[in-house]
Structures are given as C-alpha cells and as structure tokens.
Amino acid sequence: MASSRTANVFFSLRVPVELVDALVDLQGTCSDRVEPQQRDHIHITLGFMHDADAGRLADAAAMLSGRTWPTPAIALTGEVRHGSWKLSKDPAYRHDEDVIQRQEQVRLGVEHTPELAEIQTExxxxxxxxxxxxxxxxxxxLARQDFPTAEAKGMTLPSIKEPAPSVDLQQEMSVTDFRVLVRRELA
Structure with missing residues (x-):
C-alpha cells in the first residue's frame, strides 16, 4: 500500500551571517514584545507547497539542485508588516493595521532585486x-502580546547588504521550526 504522507515545505534564501547577527541584536531590543525567530531559522521565504507528497517533494528537490542560481544581495527595505497565515484560517481573526496582535509574525521587508525575483519566479x-x-x-x-504597529515601525533596522549564501528547500515542522531538506549553495 502506498504511503499518503505529505509535508508542508517551502523554498527559502538563507540570510547572510552579518545580517543574521544584526537581526539577533535587534530581537534583543524587543524581546519583551516579540518572541524571536531562532537564529538558525532566519530566512526569506520564496514559495510554499502545502501537503506535498513524495512525488512533489522529489520534483522540488530536483528543481533546486538541478541548476545554477543567481546570487542575490540581501538588504532590508525598512518596511515592517505583520500578519499570520495560521491565524488567518480562524474566522474570528481580523487583521488590524494599527495593532500587531499576539502570535502574528513581525516581518521585515527585503529588497526585491532582479536576482531574488529570478529565483522566486523560476x-x-x-x-x-x-x-x-x-x-x-x-x-x-512572533508577537508575545498585542502592541501598536508604530512601535515596530519605529525600530532602527540594520543596513547591511550581503549576498545570500544558499537557496534551500525546508520542511515546516511548526510555525517557528523548520528542517532543511535540500541546500543549494550560491556562487
């Protein structure tokens, strides 16, 4: 009998070490309001596959490892947003632009370079x-509690611009925990 096991997986760019260090420092300044993303799991999501079976996983792994990818430079844009794909499934949840709600993700915009766009589109x-x-x-x-969006938008964000070291296929283990299935180093 064939297995019907599926996994939620996503493609991501690994964030350069210097920017990760700066983001970890930033997390320390707001740890009373934001439960930090684990250092090893800081990434830029490029695309998400829900309920991927073994065939889809094999196709994804082959696509990632089967070609040479451009190397995007990663820099923050200064834009801060918030939200939650998980919470949005709850009919009682209502997004509020002025309030970051408990368990919403605090997201920092990344420059959408031609190289990043090429990888994501392909x-x-x-x-x-x-x-x-x-x-x-x-x-x-993730927000530990509700707090005004203005507080997040007032953070001093790092201005580092460095190349992404790899593009990865990761499995979602939980909202904040992931496992690398395939890593393709970038030149």
Missing part, C-alpha cells in the same frame, strides 16, 4: 506554486 512557476502579492521578507519573530 521556482514558483516551475512548480505551479505562484502566490499573489509576494512580498519578500524576513520574519523577526
């Missing part, structure tokens, strides 16, 4: 996982 079109409104971002962490 992966999502190639696997049929295109999403409307793609917004490249790094998740700083």
């Amino acid at each position: 992966i999502t079109r190639g696997l049929g996982i295109e999403e409307d409104g793609f917004w490249p971002h790094v998740t700083l962490g």
Whole structure:
C-alpha cells in the first residue's frame, strides 16, 4: 500500500551571517514584545507547497539542485508588516493595521532585486506554486502580546547588504521550526 504522507515545505534564501547577527541584536531590543525567530531559522521565504507528497517533494528537490542560481544581495527595505497565515484560517481573526496582535509574525521587508525575483519566479512557476502579492521578507519573530504597529515601525533596522549564501528547500515542522531538506549553495 502506498504511503499518503505529505509535508508542508517551502523554498527559502538563507540570510547572510552579518545580517543574521544584526537581526539577533535587534530581537534583543524587543524581546519583551516579540518572541524571536531562532537564529538558525532566519530566512526569506520564496514559495510554499502545502501537503506535498513524495512525488512533489522529489520534483522540488530536483528543481533546486538541478541548476545554477543567481546570487542575490540581501538588504532590508525598512518596511515592517505583520500578519499570520495560521491565524488567518480562524474566522474570528481580523487583521488590524494599527495593532500587531499576539502570535502574528513581525516581518521585515527585503529588497526585491532582479536576482531574488529570478529565483522566486523560476521556482514558483516551475512548480505551479505562484502566490499573489509576494512580498519578500524576513520574519523577526512572533508577537508575545498585542502592541501598536508604530512601535515596530519605529525600530532602527540594520543596513547591511550581503549576498545570500544558499537557496534551500525546508520542511515546516511548526510555525517557528523548520528542517532543511535540500541546500543549494550560491556562487
């Protein structure tokens, strides 16, 4: 009998070490309001595959490892947003632009360079996982409590610009925990 096991997986760019260090420092300044994203899990999501079976996982792994990818420089744009794909499934949840709600992700915008766009487009079109409104971002962490959006937008963000070291296929273990399935180093 064939297994019907599936996994939620996503493609991501690993964030350069210097920027990760700066983000960890930033997390320390707001740890009373934001539960930090684990250092090893800081990434830029490029595309998400829900309930991928073994065949889809094999296609995704082959696509990622089967070609040479450009190397995007990663820099924050200064834009801060918040929200939650998980909470949005709850009919009682209402997004509020002025309040970051408990368990929402605090997201920092990333410059959408031609290299980043090329990687994201090739992966999502190639696997049929295109999403409307793609917004490249790094998740700083999950809100511990409700707090005004203005507080997050007032943070002093790092201005580092460095190349992404790899593009990865990761499995979602939980909202904040992931496992790398395939890593393709970038030149």
